[in-house]
Amino acid sequence: MMPFQPLDRDQPDVIMMCRNCQAEWLIYEQQIGLSMPCPACHSVVHPQYQGRTKGEGHGCQLSFSTFKRLLNTPDTSAEFIRLVEHLLDLRHEGGLCFVNVSGHEVEAEEAHYRIQSQEASQGAMYNRAMNIIR
Ligand SMILES: [Zn+2]
Structure with a gap:
């Protein structure tokens, strides 16, 4: 899978704590909801979410947990899924699975990272999400 390539304007400001050794480290907003290895143990x-270094008020980033939730929200998921398909030229295969034009599977995590690595698509997704959540 493609590594996460965040925009320059996005900084890791979310404090997470390891449930095993209590080490704390910073992640990007977009990575909330992903399981990841603890850098210490x-x-x-x-x-475990601990808060933010700069308080609330971030840019147009969307956490992975929100992305996942919107893909699975009845009534609004169809609209949200169409946007993801449009932004990345993918087709939804149900659940958290998309395929590209060659028929290769693209996981939701990768779709999310791709959208979050481009300013225009990140903004489009943020606006759509805010319309749905509101
Ligand atoms: Zn740990």
Whole structure:
């Protein structure tokens, strides 16, 4: 899978804590909801959210947990999924699975990272999400 390539304007400001060794480290807003290895003890667990270094008020980033939730929200998911398909030229295969024009599977995590690595698509997704959540 493609590594996450965040925009320059996005900085890791979300504090997470390892449930195993209590080490704290910073992640990007977009990575909230992903399980990831602890940099200290390397156990792969869902880290625990501790807050933000700069308080609220971030840019147009969308957490992975919100992305996942919007893909699965009845009534609004169809509209949200169409946007993802349009932004990345993908087709939704149900659940968290998309395929590209060659028929290769693209996981939701990768789709999310791709959208979040481009300013225009990140903004489009943020606006759509805010319209749905509101
Ligand atoms: Zn740890």
